[in-house]
Amino acid sequence: MVHDNKPIIQVKGLDKSFAGVHAVNNFSFEIYEGEILGLIGPNGCGKSTSVNLMTGVYTQDSGEIIYYDRKGNKHILKDQAPPARAKLGIGRTFQTPKPFSDMTVFENVYTVAMLYNKTLKESRAKAEEIIDFVGFNDIAHEKCSKLPIEKRKWMDMARVLAINPRILMLDECLAGLTPSEIEESLEIVRKINSQGITILFIEHVMSAVVNLCERVLVMLEGRFLMEGNPNDVMREPDVIRAYLGEDYQI
Numbered sequence: 001m002v003h004d005n006k007p008i009i010q011v012k013g014l015d016k017s018f019a020g021v022h023a024v025n026n027f028s029f030e031i032y033e034g035e036i037l038g039l040i041g042p043n044g045c046g047k048s049t050s051v052n053l054m055t056g057v058y059t060q061d062s063g064e065i066i067y068y069d070r071k072g073n074k075h076i077l078k079d080q081a082p083p084a085r086a087k088l089g090i091g092r093t094f095q096t097p098k099p100f101s102d103m104t105v106f107e108n109v110y111t112v113a114m115l116y117n118k119t120l121k122e123s124r125a126k127a128e129e130i131i132d133f134v135g136f137n138d139i140a141h142e143k144c145s146k147l148p149i150e151k152r153k154w155m156d157m158a159r160v161l162a163i164n165p166r167i168l169m170l171d172e173c174l175a176g177l178t179p180s181e182i183e184e185s186l187e188i189v190r191k192i193n194s195q196g197i198t199i200l201f202i203e204h205v206m207s208a209v210v211n212l213c214e215r216v217l218v219m220l221e222g223r224f225l226m227e228g229n230p231n232d233v234m235r236e237p238d239v240i241r242a243y244l245g246e247d248y249q250i
Helices: 045-053 082-088 105-116 118-131 149-161 179-196 208-212 237-244
Strands: 007-018 021-032 034-038 062-068 074-076 091-094 167-171 199-204 215-220 223-228
Touching: 007 045, 007 179, 021 045, 021 062, 021 179, 034 045, 034 208, 045 082, 045 091, 045 167, 082 091, 091 149, 105 118, 105 149, 149 167, 149 179, 179 199, 179 208, 208 215, 215 237, 223 237
Parallel strands: 021 223, 034 199, 034 215, 091 167, 167 199
Antiparallel strands: 007 021, 007 062, 062 074, 215 223
């Protein structure tokens, strides 16, 4: 989906330390409305910490996170808890999916939908719409504990769709998947983006990043390293040296 260079999130000079170690260090970037932005970098470079700061799991030590809602209203994000940010339309998945295991696929989505709709009838309709959208009709009444890993990851995406997100941050949603499962996952992400939902895509599978993202942002040691078109960025000597390795080929 083509974006119009209108920021949905602006991060300015973000800083977060744990026991004196800078996890995120003077980090600035923008996410534009409608785009799929890739966020890459070595393990421990601050990608997940940045997502945790934007979604309210952590509070920044300094710096500013600005979010623009559907009406164009500006929100300074600092002290709002994750549920308050979810109400604003900021959704995310986690590296390890944690569905309500003793519930069915439908019940998982319906439970979240009930928090974001006025009536049970509306909640049920929303849940049914999402189940159909992600292609889960045939497993809607299966217990989540029986789902294979790729379907648990898609289940995570389905549950976040129930909050009616404006932006969705996907934290390593492809880890542990086979090539065909990765391709199916990318199709779901494209489909979500085609609904007008902005995507922040944090991933180590570089072929997927190149295929999916219009723009990629590279972090190194908590800092901004560079950004640009994925194919161009992957050819940069600094990125190859710091992250991809000398043997990397596009």
